[in-house]
Amino acid sequence: MPRVLTLVRYFVKVAWAWTVCLLLPFIALTNYHLTGKAGLVLRRLSTLLVGTAIWYFCTALFSNIEHYTGSCYQSPALEGIRQEHQSKQQCHREGGFWHGFDISGHSFLLTFCALMIVEEMAVLDEVKTDRGHHLHTAITTLVVALGFLTLIWVWMFLCTAVYFHNLTQKVFGTFFGLLGWYGTYGYWYLKSFSPGLPPQSSSLTLKQDTYKK
Known part of the structure; x- marks a missing residue:
């Protein structure tokens, strides 16, 4: 089990990189196949830049929250505060144990x-x-890869739910993940001044029409 948990930690650290690496060609190929417009493809690819900004902002926010709510202790049992260490990095370098409100970046x-x-x-x-x-093989391969990747992310989410963080930290992490998703695909991307939703999908067109009403 320790090896599995180490594997989970490693893959989650590069989760956004894997997601971008597969979504970039998928968005480019499918959107160009449907629209034939390079400008629209570039606009839709900017969703990855938006996602990267959300990832960076949230991870920085979580780190700051842990810093400002934390203290350095002499042991994992949270005994003996070491006042001389005012940051997590300094605390760990000196053999201490930092404890603060650590929102689950994994869940997010x-x-x-x-x-x-x-x-x-x-x-x-x-x-x-x-x-x-000529695009059939490429798109099919990407669909299979993205489906498999999604299953991995769901499995790792379940591992996180069982083995990492406490309930409150996981709830907050999941909330921020849902907020990032809904704030973009559920609200901003329905606007004209945005990267937009995937093109010509009947379900998403209905979603846009419902919002406009």
Whole structure:
């Protein structure tokens, strides 16, 4: 089990990188296949920049919250505060144990990544390629890879729920992941001055029409 937990920690650290590496070609190919407009493709690819900004902002926020709510202790049992160490890094360097409100970055990132993949794959309702089409193999491969990646993120989310952080920290982390998803795909991307939603999906068109009413 320790090896599994180490593996979970490692993969979560690079979760956003894996998500971007697969979503970038998927968004580019499917959006260009449907629209044929390079400008629209670039606009839609900016969703990855927005996602990166959300990831960076939230992880920095979580780190600051842990810093300002934490203290350095002499042992994991939180005995003996070491007042001379005012930062987590300094505390760890000197052999101390930092304890603060550590919002689960795992819960945040895995929630956000999985929901973003699901939203972008909604475009498959409109993507029609026969086996002879030059994009068929590439798109099919990316769909399988993204589906597999989503399963990995869900599995790691469950591992996080069982083995890492306390309940409150996990709830806050998941909340921020949901907030990042809804704030973009559920609100901002419905506006004209945004990267926009995946094109020509009937379900998303209905979603936009419902919002406008």
